[in-house]
Amino acid sequence: MNAIAKLSRRNFIVGSTATIGGLSLGFCVPFAEAAGNLPPEVNAWVVVRPDDTIVIRIARSEMGQGSLTGLAQLVAEELECDWSKVTTEYPSPGQNLARNEVWGDFTTTGSRAIRRSHEYVRQGGAAAREMLIAAAAEQWGVPARECRAANSVITHQPSGRTTTYGKVADAAARQTPPSEVKLKDPKDWNIAGQPLHRLDTADKLTGKQKYGIDLVQPGMLNAAIRACPVFGGKLARFDAAAVQTMPGVRKVLQVDETAVAVVADTWWRAKTALDALPITWDEGSNTGVSSASIAELLAEGLESDERVFVGTSIGDARGVIAKGGKVITATYAFPYQNHATMEPMNATALWTPERCDVWAPTQSGGLSLQVAAEAAGLPIEQCDVHKVHLGGGFGRRGGFQDFVRQAVTIAKQMPGTPIKLIWSREEDMLHGFYHPTTQCKLTGVLDEAGSLTGFHMRISGQSILTSAAPQRLRDDGSDPLVFQGLANGGDEYALGYTIQNLLIDHAMRNPPVPPGFWRGVNLNQNALYLECFMDELAHAAGQDPLAFRRKLMVDHPKHLAVLEAVAERIGWNSTPPQGVHRGLAQIMGFGSYVAAAAEVSVSDGQLRIHRIVAATDPGHVVNPAQIERQVEGSFVYGLSACLYGECTVKGGRMEQENFNTYNVMRMADMPRVETIVMPSGGFWGGVGEPTIAVAAPAVLNAVFAATGKRIRRIPLANQDLGSV
Amino acid sequence: MARITVNGIPHDVDVEPETPLLWVLREQLGLTGTKYGCGVAECGACTVHVDGAATRSCVLPISAVEPGQNVTTVEGLSSDGNHPVQKAWLALDVPQCGYCQAGMIMAAAALIAQNKAPTDADIDAEITNICRCGTYNRVRAAIKRAVEQA
Numbered sequence: 061m062n063a064i065a066k067l068s069r070r071n072f073i074v075g076s077t078a079t080i081g082g083l084s085l086g087f088c089v090p091f092a093e094a095a096g097n098l099p100p101e102v103n104a105w106v107v108v109r110p111d112d113t114i115v116i117r118i119a120r121s122e123m124g125q126g127s128l129t130g131l132a133q134l135v136a137e138e139l140e141c142d143w144s145k146v147t148t149e150y151p152s153p154g155q156n157l158a159r160n161e162v163w164g165d166f167t168t169t170g171s172r173a174i175r176r177s178h179e180y181v182r183q184g185g186a187a188a189r190e191m192l193i194a195a196a197a198e199q200w201g202v203p204a205r206e207c208r209a210a211n212s213v214i215t216h217q218p219s220g221r222t223t224t225y226g227k228v229a230d231a232a233a234r235q236t237p238p239s240e241v242k243l244k245d246p247k248d249w250n251i252a253g254q255p256l257h258r259l260d261t262a263d264k265l266t267g268k269q270k271y272g273i274d275l276v277q278p279g280m281l282n283a284a285i286r287a288c289p290v291f292g293g294k295l296a297r298f299d300a301a302a303v304q305t306m307p308g309v310r311k312v313l314q315v316d317e318t319a320v321a322v323v324a325d326t327w328w329r330a331k332t333a334l335d336a337l338p339i340t341w342d343e344g345s346n347t348g349v350s351s352a353s354i355a356e357l358l359a360e361g362l363e364s365d366e367r368v369f370v371g372t373s374i375g376d377a378r379g380v381i382a383k384g385g386k387v388i389t390a391t392y393a394f395p396y397q398n399h400a401t402m403e404p405m406n407a408t409a410l411w412t413p414e415r416c417d418v419w420a421p422t423q424s425g426g427l428s429l430q431v432a433a434e435a436a437g438l439p440i441e442q443c444d445v446h447k448v449h450l451g452g453g454f455g456r457r458g459g460f461q462d463f464v465r466q467a468v469t470i471a472k473q474m475p476g477t478p479i480k481l482i483w484s485r486e487e488d489m490l491h492g493f494y495h496p497t498t499q500c501k502l503t504g505v506l507d508e509a510g511s512l513t514g515f516h517m518r519i520s521g522q523s524i525l526t527s528a529a530p531q532r533l534r535d536d537g538s539d540p541l542v543f544q545g546l547a548n549g550g551d552e553y554a555l556g557y558t559i560q561n562l563l564i565d566h567a568m569r570n571p572p573v574p575p576g577f578w579r580g581v582n583l584n585q586n587a588l589y590l591e592c593f594m595d596e597l598a599h600a601a602g603q604d605p606l607a608f609r610r611k612l613m614v615d616h617p618k619h620l621a622v623l624e625a626v627a628e629r630i631g632w633n634s635t636p637p638q639g640v641h642r643g644l645a646q647i648m649g650f651g652s653y654v655a656a657a658a659e660v661s662v663s664d665g666q667l668r669i670h671r672i673v674a675a676t677d678p679g680h681v682v683n684p685a686q687i688e689r690q691v692e693g694s695f696v697y698g699l700s701a702c703l704y705g706e707c708t709v710k711g712g713r714m715e716q717e718n719f720n721t722y723n724v725m726r727m728a729d730m731p732r733v734e735t736i737v738m739p740s741g742g743f744w745g746g747v748g749e750p751t752i753a754v755a756a757p758a759v760l761n762a763v764f765a766a767t768g769k770r771i772r773r774i775p776l777a778n779q780d781l782g783s784v
Numbered sequence: 785m786a787r788i789t790v791n792g793i794p795h796d797v798d799v800e801p802e803t804p805l806l807w808v809l810r811e812q813l814g815l816t817g818t819k820y821g822c823g824v825a826e827c828g829a830c831t832v833h834v835d836g837a838a839t840r841s842c843v844l845p846i847s848a849v850e851p852g853q854n855v856t857t858v859e860g861l862s863s864d865g866n867h868p869v870q871k872a873w874l875a876l877d878v879p880q881c882g883y884c885q886a887g888m889i890m891a892a893a894a895l896i897a898q899n900k901a902p903t904d905a906d907i908d909a910e911i912t913n914i915c916r917c918g919t920y921n922r923v924r925a926a927i928k929r930a931v932e933q934a
């Protein structure tokens with residue numbers, strides 16, 4: 061143990077596990093570890109090894125949300141295999157393309173990993189089971205219908221003969237896939253629906269789990285990058301000679317119009333040289349843009365008739381409001397947020413004139429492949445993307461593949477050399493696709509009985525789709541995402557209140573800051589506006605906030621059920637402990653119904669969140685333990701924004717560059733979270749995102765109960781809770 | 785050239801003296817379990833033990849580490865993932881994406897080595913690592929479990 065260890069790079073080369081499955085399919089994948097003699101797959105979803113190990117292929121990305129385990133549970137449920145022998149692997153987007161998209165969509169955004177693929181992955185498991193049974197039956201010369209499978213064992217029922225999946229896997233692979241399979245009723249599930257342990261925990265405890273940032277390839281060099289910090293600005297020039305002789309530096313290069321990179325033997329040396337590199341920016345036309353100018357633009361939209369799109373319109377809200385009565389009005393605002401995944405953006409690329417391979421932590425393997433091929437200037441068939449575990453995604457690594465494009469663009473300037481591009485945290489904070497800023501003016505009219513007769517919700521602010529995915533805009537140019545949680549019916553984002561005269565509209569105002577899909581997307585802003593204002597209305601009507609909502613929710617039993625559940629669990633009708641105050645919120649998003657109830661206290665201006673009860677009805681539940689984790693985790697994300705998060709703009713760029721100025725929730729801020737999972741069946745809703753939206757309004761309503769102070773703009777850190 | 789002792793093994797590394805320990809571990813020694821999250825001692829993803837004390841390695845220049853000091857990384861915390869903290873983490877499935885977890889585990893292991901019965905307030909004060917996936921409540925529960933089972 062005392063000898064000086066001689067380490068060469070080769071000692072710690074890692075093979076991407078994502079590539080191993082590819083070898084059995086005859087793909088040429090450089091750097092993959094020796095594949096051994098992988099048995100043929102039973103079908104695209106299932107490989108069975110002779111020792112009965114089951115390899116389940118997972119198309120969606122694992123970024124912490126647990127759907128790798130959940131999807132494997134669904135396949136295993138139908139496969140009737142021994143769960144203790146299940147492992148997983150990612151097929152690559154290139155293999156998917158070559159096999160006619162046999163694994164469907166790889167995209168892992170919008171809380172869709174399970175709800176958008178449960179059916180075909182279960183069918184994949186069921187088909188494999190049928191083929192394994194058919195192979196055994198054929199060997200025994202008995203009818204397949206006399207055989208049953210359980211726990212990876214096939215039994216011929218009349219004779220009691222048994223065999224295992226591993227023994228018949230080869231023969232099963234040669235069976236014709238069944239043309240039809242019948243899926244189990246979820247009430248008969250044994251593996252799915254259970255709070256099973258995650259499949260991917262052990263390696264995360266010892267340093268063994270490799271993330272994109274950890275990859276090492278033979279002969280690899282590292283790149284550090286800097287793009288013009290001003291949005292829309294460009295790279296004017298840089299003085300490569302000034303850093304060319306610094307230790308380890310191999311190349312200083314222009315990446316594209318906006319960015320420069322230093323390539324060195326280690327990333328630390330690349331970054332050190334980049335910090336020393338004299339760079340001149342052409343800052344462009346946005347240097348006058350600031351948080352104040354953006355707020356002004358949005359405030360104008362609150363009162364304007366220009367570029368206004370109607371989301372929901374019922375009756376005559378404007379007319380009823382104009383007639384007067386008890387009219388309540390309030391204006392709310394939500395600032396820009398950064399995803400700030402713990403693992404900064406990164407990608408590794410190897411380019412040759414014939415082929416391009418990329419290793420990337422990505423939420424969207426298919427899009428990564430497209431972007432890689434474009435940047436590589438090669439036909440897509442000559443490119444592939446090997447997915448690696450993500451150190452957080454939250455929407456940043458899905459629709460935006462800037463890190464892949466940059467890595468390939470750099471690698472293309474150094475043919476034959478693998479290049480690992482890593483962003484610094486500062487780069488990550490300055491070049492996000494930000495949770496967009498919106499403002500909202502809400503107006504409600506109460507009749508003499510205190511009932512809400514008219515309601516107008518005017519949202520003003522940035523559309524994500526206009527810049528991020530214009531093809532998803534509606535024909536009139538409106539952005540449906542802006543109205544998440546506020547729709548008149550539907551199975552994704554239905555408003556939970558019936559209001560006779562209702563108008564929800566959006567004044568589209570797009571500042572020159574790139575917006576993106578941030579966990580929860582527009583549901584966050586909308587739930588905060590709607591649910592805090594409902595609280596305002598209830599107080600104006602002199603009614604209990606739960607009772608006030610109940611009257612409007614008669615026709616929305618699923619919305620109401622989750623709300624009642626959290627109210628009951630928090631003890632809404634009982635007196636809270638001395639100094640503790642409560643707040644409620646509910647919304648529907650990503651196909652699920654969610655609600656939260658919070659208990660807080662405020663003393664000497666200090667907020668303490670003691671406890672949050674959450675309820676979610678996602679229709680069906682694949683792993684209740686994962687759902688609890690997702691709910692807790694989403695609260696941390698949502699409350700970080702509520703308490704601390706704000707990216708402010710000055711001189712056309714973001715001011716916050718690291719966690720010292722973009723603070724997030726830590727252990728000491730964390731409340732106790734109790735999660736009620738209450739699947740009502742009949743639909744498949746998402747889990748990763750919806751609950752995030754109800755944490756902040758529940759807390760803010762509790763803050764009002766505690767202080768009498770309405771917080772209408774977050775983060776709370778900017779507000780003085782003591783001056784009441 | 786600097787000499788450091790990591791997980792009981794001395795190494796000679798050829799780096800500039802101001803190179804942070806984090807990048808020596810990751811890039812010279814291939815110990816990638818220790819993560820980069822901020823580089824400014826804010827997030828704790830880079831936490832290792834230097835002579836048993838939890839230390840944020842992203843701001844510790846290699847020149848400040850004495851050859852006689854023992855640096856422990858998550859790879860060297862136990863022989864087989866069997867440190868009480870790792871066992872508690874496994875039992876409770878603490879990690880989500882896992883990226884922050886090596887830092888969390890090292891911070892937690894240092895805490896319970898010094899404080900056999902940490903209170904919630906002790907945990908709040910000592911575990912200031914950032915987890916964007918929001919594993920805090922499970923981290924807290926696992927620390928308590930590790931103490932009980934240690």
Ligand code: FES
Binds near residue numbers: 842
């Ligand atoms: S990387 Fe060292 S504290 Fe964040």
Ligand code: FES
Binds near residue numbers: 451881885
């Ligand atoms: S588990 Fe993902 S950042 Fe902590």
